[in-house]
Amino acid sequence: MMRRWTREARLSLARLPGLGRAPDMPAHTLRDLWPGDATRGALMLRGVFRFDMRDYPLTVQDWEHKDLPVAVRRWLHGFTWLRDLRALGNDEARLQARAIVASWIDHLPTDPLIADAATTGERLAAWMGHFDFFAASADTLYRQRLMDRLLIEGRTIAALLPLPVQGWRGLSALRGLLAAALSIPSQSGFFSRFLRYLEQELDRLMLPDGCLADRSPEAQFQAVRELVEMNAMLRAAQIPPPPPLSAGLTRLCPVLRAMRHGDGGLALFNGASVHNGQTVETMLNLGARQKIVASAMPDGGFYRIANGKSLLIVDGGMPPPPGFDATAQAGTLSFEFSHGRxxxxxxxxxxxxxxxxxxxxxxxxxxxxxxxxxxxxxFSPGGGVARRPGKVTATHVAQDGAHWLDLSHDGYRAPLGANWRRRLYLGRDGQELRGEETVEGERRVQMALRFHIHPDIPAQISDDQDEVLLTIDGAFWRFRQEGGALALEESVYLGDGDAVPALQIVVTAPSPDAAAIAEEEKEEEAVGETPASPRKPAAVERPFHHVVQWVFERAPD
Known part of the structure; x- marks a missing residue:
């Protein structure tokens, strides 16, 4: 209670106006590194902004926006969309950006966004990263108001340190503090606190193998982006990057490279989006000179196996711990497979x-x-993981160029009394991927094995429904299975933001109905297998063991 009261007192004091004046221009020119989207910028000129496939009215006279989802409010108040107006490159866009920033300063939002240091950090970095675009040519009064607000918001971040655990977003707060420190060097406390807490934040974010505790390619991407932007800010001010920043990039970049497919985009685990491959490559080149790909990620629990032109990426780890699980998905033991690009x-x-x-x-x-x-x-109503597997195992063996993965988890033990074991094999030439799926439980359960197909891949099921044919780079590949019923069904793909229709291969092993179970019991009694004591319901008593084997391979020419 005392700690919370002290923190709130510091926050209130930090946000009092009139505690010193800032210069009317930043000491250093900081430029945002990333290209904007002119289409989204044009929408903003018409009073509309686009977020996550949906358009919203841009109302700038009331910045509370209580009717908007939290993710939308954070993005809107983070001002990273200034790069979309900058992409238009005309005076109308410049004046619109100037007016919106002024409106925010005139209509300050209340809690909880005031206490969101990450959103505040994004906003300060965006303001300074686009200062030359929207503010440099404004009058002195406008610039003074902006820089005074920068000073107050920088004090806000400083007052909120140390930050609660929030995954990679803590780096956004520190990037904003750095932007304020470099823009107003007279506030020496900003830079000292940035140096002090950067190392602490990286230590709790990163696992020994360079993966983030979030266990997400998206989090890995965002963390590298944050550090790359900090590095660029420091170089613009001709300040050598501190060792924790350089060391962080050295450890993070090889893992991010390992989490890319041949098209350059990210694998889709735990809240990730594909992202433009060239953008990812540019960021990695800015982050690390050597193009090293992590050979193993034992702490993060990811497995990357490349043979021939084929690449297999598998999530073989536990869900991320509390505080890092905001974007966690129930994809334990799931995999992605690509061939070439x-x-x-x-x-x-x-x-x-x-x-x-x-x-x-x-x-x-x-x-x-x-x-x-x-x-x-x-998942809990708050978004974190409410129930997770108690045990996840993964073993990787390589021999003569071929690879085996033996995986299991007990995530179905609590609700259904069942365990799942997955065995994967990738041949040395990458043209044969095999799997064996074993479910053991206390009772019969309905199994559904899914293989979601990328929307660019044509697929069709044979007339006999015994195999699915896929066309990859002009060659036929086929999927076959034993132990279940094969079907080709509709799916959806949101790798790039938009929902795109797709297909999925589904293998089901139906639970026998009551009549089938009764028939089995009659057959057992007929051969003398009558139980010594009265039976419980068959669906509860009879143990369940089922195996589905499948192969995906290139068809002979």
């Missing part, structure tokens, strides 16, 4: 708002297995 089997992607955000976290939205149409992980 073409994604083949994928997870369905992610969304930040709306019904899709919930649906895409489910196990059924992954190349994985569901039992009884349930997910192996449950």
């Amino acid at each position: 073409q994604r083949v089997f994928v997870n369905c992607g992610s969304a930040r708002t709306g019904a899709w955000a919930k649906a895409l976290r489910a196990t059924a939205a992954h190349t994985s297995l569901t039992l009884d149409n349930r997910s192996c992980i449950d």
Whole structure:
């Protein structure tokens, strides 16, 4: 209680106006590194902004926006969309950006955004990164008001340190503090606190192998982006980057490279989006000179196996811990498979708002297995993981160029009394991917094994429904299985933001109905297998053991 009171007192004091004046121009020119979207910028000129596939009215006379989802409000108040107006490159866009920033200063929002240091950090970095675009040519009064607000918001971030655990977003707060420190060097406390807390934040974010505790390619991407931008700010001010920043990039970049497919975009695990491959490559080149790909990620629990032109990426780890699980998905043991630059089997992607955000976290939205149409992980109303597997195992063996992965989790043990074991094999030439899926439980359950197909891949099921043919780079590949019923069904793909129709291969092993179970019991009694004591219901008593084997391979020419 005392700590909370002290923190709130510091915050209130930091936001008092009149505690010193800032210069009317930043000491250093800081430029945002990333290209904007002129289409979205044109929408903003018409009073509309676009976020996560949906358009919203841009109302700038009331910045509370209580009717908007939290993710939308954070983005709107973060001002990273200034780059979209900058992409238009005309005076109308410049004046619109200037007017919106002035409106925010005139209509300051109240809690909880005031206490969101990450959003505040994004806003300060965006203001200074686009100062030359919207503010440099404004009158002295405008610039003075902007810089005075920068000073107050920088004090706000400083008062909120140390930050609560919030994944990579803590780096956004520190980047904003750095922007304020470099823009107003007289506030020496800003820079000293940035140096003090950067190392602390990186230490709790990064695992020993360079993966983030979030266990997400998206978090890895965002963390590298934050550090790259900090590095660029410091170089603009001719200040050598501190050792923790350089060391952080050295450890993070190889893992991010390992989480890319041949098209250059990210693998879709735990809330990731594909992102433009060239943008990812540019960021990595800014972050690390050497193009090293992580050979192993034992702490993060990801497995990357490349043979020939084929690439297999598997999530073989536990869900991220509390505080890092805001974007976690129920995709434990799911995988993605690509051939050359073409994604083949994928997870369905992610969304930040709306019904899709919930649906895409489910196990059924992954190349994985569901039992009884349930997910192996449950989520709390607040967005974190409420129920997770108690045990996840993964073993990787390589021999003569071929690779085996032996994986298992007990995420279905609590709700259904079942365990799942997945064994994967990738041949040395990359043209044969095999799997064996074993479910053992206390009772019979409905199995559904899903292979979501990238929308660019044509697929059709044979007339006999015994195999699915896919066309990859002009060659036929076929999927076959034993132990279940094969079908080709509709799916959806949100790797790039928009919902795109797709297909999925589904292998089901139906639970026998009551009549079938009764028939089996009669047959057992006929051969003398009558139980010594009265039976419980068969569906409860009879143990369940089922195996589905499958192969995906290039068809002979």
